[in-house]
Amino acid sequence: MKKKKIISTVTIAAFVAVCALGISIIMLLIAHKDIGLAFSKLIQGAVGNKMNFARTIRMMAPLIMMALTFSVAFRGQMFNAGGQGQFYLGAVSATAVSLMFPALPAWLLLILGIIAGMVGGMLWALIPAVLKVRFRCSEVVTTLMFNYIAVYFTEFLVRVPFYVPGAVGESGSTANIPDGVSLTTLIKGSELTTEILFALAATAMVWYWSKWMVSGYETEIVGVNPVAARYTGVPVKSRQLLAMGISGAIAGAGGALEIIGVFHRFVIDFAPSVGFDGIVISLMAGNSFPLIPVAAFFLSCLQSGAKTMEMFGKVPRSLVDVMIGIIIVVVTVKRLPFAGRGRKQKKA
Amino acid sequence: MNEIIKLEKIEKHFGNVYANKDINLTIMRGDVHSIVGENGAGKSTLMNILYGMVSPDAGNIYYEGKKIEIKSPHDAIALGIGMVHQHFMLVPSFTVMENIVLGLPPRGEKIWRPERFRSEITAIMNDFGLQVDLDTRIENLSVGMKQRVEILKILYRGARVIILDEPTAILTPQETQELFSTIRLLIRNDHTVIFISHKLREVMEISDKISALRDGVLIDTVKREDVSAKDVAYMMIGRELEPLQRTGMDGEKEICLQVADLKAGDTTHAAIENISFCLHKGEILGVAGVEGNGQSTLVDTIVGALGTDSGNIVFDGEDITDCSIGERMEKGIGHIPEDRMTEGLALPLSAEKNLILGIQRKEPIRKKGRINWKEAERISEELIQAFSVKIKSRKESVANLSGGNMQKIVVARELNREPKLVIACQPTRGVDIGSSKYIRECLLEVKKKGGSVLLVSADLDEIQELSDRIIVMYDGRISGILEAQEATEVKLGELMFGRG
Numbered sequence: 001m002k003k004k005k006i007i008s009t010v011t012i013a014a015f016v017a018v019c020a021l022g023i024s025i026i027m028l029l030i031a032h033k034d035i036g037l038a039f040s041k042l043i044q045g046a047v048g049n050k051m052n053f054a055r056t057i058r059m060m061a062p063l064i065m066m067a068l069t070f071s072v073a074f075r076g077q078m079f080n081a082g083g084q085g086q087f088y089l090g091a092v093s094a095t096a097v098s099l100m101f102p103a104l105p106a107w108l109l110l111i112l113g114i115i116a117g118m119v120g121g122m123l124w125a126l127i128p129a130v131l132k133v134r135f136r137c138s139e140v141v142t143t144l145m146f147n148y149i150a151v152y153f154t155e156f157l158v159r160v161p162f163y164v165p166g167a168v169g170e171s172g173s174t175a176n177i178p179d180g181v182s183l184t185t186l187i188k189g190s191e192l193t194t195e196i197l198f199a200l201a202a203t204a205m206v207w208y209w210s211k212w213m214v215s216g217y218e219t220e221i222v223g224v225n226p227v228a229a230r231y232t233g234v235p236v237k238s239r240q241l242l243a244m245g246i247s248g249a250i251a252g253a254g255g256a257l258e259i260i261g262v263f264h265r266f267v268i269d270f271a272p273s274v275g276f277d278g279i280v281i282s283l284m285a286g287n288s289f290p291l292i293p294v295a296a297f298f299l300s301c302l303q304s305g306a307k308t309m310e311m312f313g314k315v316p317r318s319l320v321d322v323m324i325g326i327i328i329v330v331v332t333v334k335r336l337p338f339a340g341r342g343r344k345q346k347k348a
Numbered sequence: 349m350n351e352i353i354k355l356e357k358i359e360k361h362f363g364n365v366y367a368n369k370d371i372n373l374t375i376m377r378g379d380v381h382s383i384v385g386e387n388g389a390g391k392s393t394l395m396n397i398l399y400g401m402v403s404p405d406a407g408n409i410y411y412e413g414k415k416i417e418i419k420s421p422h423d424a425i426a427l428g429i430g431m432v433h434q435h436f437m438l439v440p441s442f443t444v445m446e447n448i449v450l451g452l453p454p455r456g457e458k459i460w461r462p463e464r465f466r467s468e469i470t471a472i473m474n475d476f477g478l479q480v481d482l483d484t485r486i487e488n489l490s491v492g493m494k495q496r497v498e499i500l501k502i503l504y505r506g507a508r509v510i511i512l513d514e515p516t517a518i519l520t521p522q523e524t525q526e527l528f529s530t531i532r533l534l535i536r537n538d539h540t541v542i543f544i545s546h547k548l549r550e551v552m553e554i555s556d557k558i559s560a561l562r563d564g565v566l567i568d569t570v571k572r573e574d575v576s577a578k579d580v581a582y583m584m585i586g587r588e589l590e591p592l593q594r595t596g597m598d599g600e601k602e603i604c605l606q607v608a609d610l611k612a613g614d615t616t617h618a619a620i621e622n623i624s625f626c627l628h629k630g631e632i633l634g635v636a637g638v639e640g641n642g643q644s645t646l647v648d649t650i651v652g653a654l655g656t657d658s659g660n661i662v663f664d665g666e667d668i669t670d671c672s673i674g675e676r677m678e679k680g681i682g683h684i685p686e687d688r689m690t691e692g693l694a695l696p697l698s699a700e701k702n703l704i705l706g707i708q709r710k711e712p713i714r715k716k717g718r719i720n721w722k723e724a725e726r727i728s729e730e731l732i733q734a735f736s737v738k739i740k741s742r743k744e745s746v747a748n749l750s751g752g753n754m755q756k757i758v759v760a761r762e763l764n765r766e767p768k769l770v771i772a773c774q775p776t777r778g779v780d781i782g783s784s785k786y787i788r789e790c791l792l793e794v795k796k797k798g799g800s801v802l803l804v805s806a807d808l809d810e811i812q813e814l815s816d817r818i819i820v821m822y823d824g825r826i827s828g829i830l831e832a833q834e835a836t837e838v839k840l841g842e843l844m845f846g847r848g
Contacts, residue, residue, distance in 0.1 A: 212718045214708050221705060224694040231653065231683060231691050232706040233674030 020326045038313040045308025046301035054190035056304040063296040064199040065254030066278025069247045071287045076243025077223040082143025083251045084275025085150030086121035090252025091259045092154045093120030095266040098177035106180025114256050121252015122245050129244035133237040155268045172268035183261040195261035207289040219243050352377040358407035366564040367393040382543045382551045385561035386780030387752045391544050395511050399431045400424040430502025431511040436494050440487040444480050448501050472503050476533050492523035511542045522841050548577045560584050585782050602629045604800040610659035617645040620824040627800050634815030635804040642824040643804045651683045652676045682767030686774050692758040693746050700728040700742040703761050731760040752783035773804045822846040
């Protein structure tokens with residue numbers, strides 16, 4: 001039963017990829033581009049050599065975190081469209097902790113930074129969650145709007161309390177966090193750090209939670225049928241808050257890890273599409289936790305390959321954005337021809 | 349008398365399960381022909397084939413001797429075959445007339461004017477004694493009246509053969525009798541009725557012929573005069589159905605549940621007022637009444653899903669008026685909800701996950717904050733066995749189960765917690781005879797062990813069969829409390845309409 005489900009999810013993902021590629025080829029033809037060159041550069045850029053491959057894997061990390069963000073909330077029937085904002089809040093919290101207490105030992109700042117990131121992201125997610133369970137505000141709207149607030153709020157932080165005079169400050173960046181607050185580089189000369197291991201660990205933890213923990217089980221019931229959950233004594237609201245809280249904490253940790261692992265300073269709106277990409281990956285993975293890294297790998301191949309394709313394949317980057325757009329459309333098509341028709345109702 | 353419909357060697361399978369296998373059935377003009385069978389026996393599939401909703405894998409259909417193909421309900425209606433479904437297909441905010449006319453092909457006019465059809469519809473109403481106010485909105489009609497509109501709808505489309513799918517499941521005894529007189533009028537006017545049911549008493553009352561299906565196979569077609577209800581039951585389930593063993597109440601009368609002067613209601617719950625009663629240990633208290641007279645409100649206040657405006661609820665010597673659902677469950681209240689699909693089960697999930705719902709926080713399922721799936725496996729396998737749930741494995745989604753088996757999952761889950769009080773709402777609605785009997789036996793078992801049951805049901809037979817005392821609700825109040833012995837059908841019927 002379960003195996004079947006995974007196989008069908010994989011087939012769907014493959015179908016989505018093929019469709020997106022097919023439509024992209026047509027677009028390349030219309031634009032009179034060299035298809036062979038473009039795609040060879042795309043593949044080369046994604047997995048062609050050690051450095052490019054490192055870049056692809058490095059880009060996976062935040063994508064995994066953001067996909068988990070969406071999937072965990074979705075388990076509890078909460079549509080968290082605000083991963084982006086929670087990510088920034090986490091990133092800025094981690095930066096702030098490091099900048100405010102530079103005297104602390106680096107290992108401690110690292111831990112505190114991640115914790116601060118989780119707390120920041122969680123709080124940012126819990127406000128809409130409380131509004132939802134208490135006042136029935138649609139969390140889709142509030143989380144989405146909170147993304148804007150997060151962008152401008154972090155900009156305010158960068159420009160006022162953490163302003164550094166000079167070019168760095170004017171460009172919209174904080175000062176660098178202390179040197180020691182960083183993650184171990186896995187491939188020398190690349191940006192690939194242990195961040196990816198954190199992301200995989202987070203996947204495993206979330207998967208464990210959903211499968212083995214009582215609260216994970218209860219959240220699943222709430223997500224599937226909140227009425228039945230309520231009638232069987234499951235505290236529906238607190239489970240929804242929990243799902244949103246975990247979701248926001250993951251996004252916040254994702255932001256903190258990006259700062260500590262790669263950027264070492266907070267730049268205004270430094271990853272404008274991760275939240276959205278996370279939703280796409282989550283949908284591609286059919287909200288199945290173990291499949292999220294696989295889907296994230298696919299998308300990061302595209303994004304990483306796009307850089308090379310743009311530079312050497314004479315194809316604008318925007319084409320890749322169009323491809324991602326196509327993926328979203330194909331993913332949201334619920335009834336794929338081979339994915340089985342709607343369940344047959346057996347009745348006497 | 350001549351044959352109107354003949355089904356020849358009809359076959360239909362879903363996956364590798366036969367829903368219908370080699371079915372030969374002849375319906376004679378002017379008969380009331382009952383099709384009986386348990387849930388999953390293939391009744392609905394067969395009727396859906398006849399009505400063009402499902403296409404058969406093999407076999408032929410003849411209408412008045414001519415071989416025909418029915419590809420859609422549209423074809424069926426054109427031939428004169430109409431069907432009233434168990435769930436009504438009406439637009440609540442439209443008037444009766446609009447609903448009757450809706451979907452008819454336009455008669456060469458551009459603007460929809462249902463008014464033009466008034467006289468024709470009135471003529472049909474008069475012919476068949478189906479009086480309904482044409483200008484009332486559907487949402488304001490009782491269930492019986494809605495059913496009438498459905499029948500009018502198909503009669504107006506020229507149906508000569510009328511298929512009624514479990515029509516009495518939702519009716520009061522009085523409404524059932526009215527339906528039966530309509531059926532008799534239809535027959536007198538040269539119509540043919542196919543009556544699908546598993547209520548033996550009604551089948552014996554109204555039918556000319558009876559066909560029984562079991563596991564997709566037509567067991568036999570018999571004339572009503574030639575058989576007894578017992579014979580029909582045997583045809584349906586393939587074994588004797590023994591009557592329920594009822595026990596009286598023991599001498600001691602300790603109180604389990606005491607409800608005093610309860611008042612409640614909100615936008616989604618019909619208001620109730622002045623509700624006071626007590627339920628003893630080892631007693632089954634039936635709650636009868638036409639649906640929508642406050643029974644659901646009463647149940648929701650007792651299980652804790654709805655707050656009270658005033659009054660209190662004492663369970664096992666403890667005031668639980670302000671307790672949450674979870675706390676009440678903890679204290680020993682079990683609840684078999686009215687609507688198993690929306691209130692009882694997490695449908696897409698497995699039977700196992702549904703069976704441990706409610707005990708996930710207790711030993712042995714909870715072990716160090718984790719779910720002990722080994723124990724869950726043991727418990728769910730045990731329950732599936734004990735309640736003989738027809739399911740491939742405990743991992744199968746409950747959404748794939750038939751209504752009877754879904755209900756068994758809910759009952760198994762609730763009784764497994766060994767509650768002191770079971771609140772059973774429509775526990776056997778849409779459930780086949782075999783499972784119904786089993787579920788009723790379970791309730792009697794609860795009573796035997798000294799537990800109490802509050803049985804809310806629209807099925808008067810069920811209430812009378814099980815209850816020690818019966819409360820009748822009308823318009824949010826208790827219109828009468830009767831001892832089982834004095835509760836005749838007439839008396840109950842009167843109280844149900846507030847004419848006590």
